[in-house]
Amino acid sequence: MKIYGDSQSGNCYKIQLVTSFLKIPYDWVELNIKNGETQTDSFLKLNPNGKIPILVLDDGKVIAESNAILHFLAEGSFLLPKDTYLKAKVLEWQFFEQYSHEPYIAVARFIQHYLGIPEERREEYNSKQKGGHKALKVMEQQLEKTPFFVGDKITIADISLFAYTHVADQxxxxxxxxxxxxxxxxxxxxxELFYPMKFV
Incomplete structure (x- = not known):
């Protein structure tokens, strides 16, 4: 299978991390977001939304959205609980990541790390700090109780939140x-099998 992504993207890094933990082989196709490589006709045929990561299976089927890809890859593994309640808790944290965490921490990182905080985006950058710290406080409260977000064992909920949190300083x-x-x-x-994020 092929994974299309940008190594600097936390959403793409999630997929690299889960494939490492599960020893899943794949071909990586590097795309540069800033250069518009996700907006070409050939890429838009794979994902009309023009976003990465995407997973292309050997039979040509495509899965988009990072957390959906994580669920597909982790099904039946130690990274996704079989218990329906615990599986729902994994989803709960992944929805939290997409709606309460990523829009603040990831966007602030993009503005600072990718763009260098241009003056026209400084106000937006500053506004992301409050929401980001609110998300971090929620995470801190949970991790005070349990070593991982859904109890004593790592799940794809942790992978989802780890991707942008561990580079939040950026x-x-x-x-x-x-x-x-x-x-x-x-x-x-x-x-064991941890895969570090690559920085350029």
Whole structure:
């Protein structure tokens, strides 16, 4: 199978991390978001929404949206609970990641890390800080109770949240006030088969 992504993107990194943990082989197709490589006719035929990552299976079927890809790849593995309640809790945290976490922490990182905080986006960048810290506080409260987001074992909920959280400093977020998040980051980084994010 092929995975189309940008190595600098947290949403794409999620897929690299889950495939590493599960020892899933794949071909990586690097695309540059800033250069418009997700807006070409050939890519839009694969994903009309023009976003990465996407997973293209050997039979040509395509799956878009990072968390949907995680569910597909993790089905039947240790990263996705079989219990329906726990599986719902995984989804709960992944919806949280997409609606309450990523729009603030990932966008602030994009503005700072990719764009260098241009003056015309400074106000937007500053506005992302409040929402980002609100999400981090929710995460800190949970990790004070459990080592991972859905109990004692890592799941794809952790992978979803880890991707942008462990590079939150690139968006101006100081994690020193979140000791349980920092411990959780180290816990994941110390796991066998951990795959580090590549920086350019």
């Amino acid at each position: 968006g101006g977020f100081d994690l020193s006030n979140y000791p349980h998040i920092l411990s959780w980051i180290k816990r994941i980084q110390s796991m």
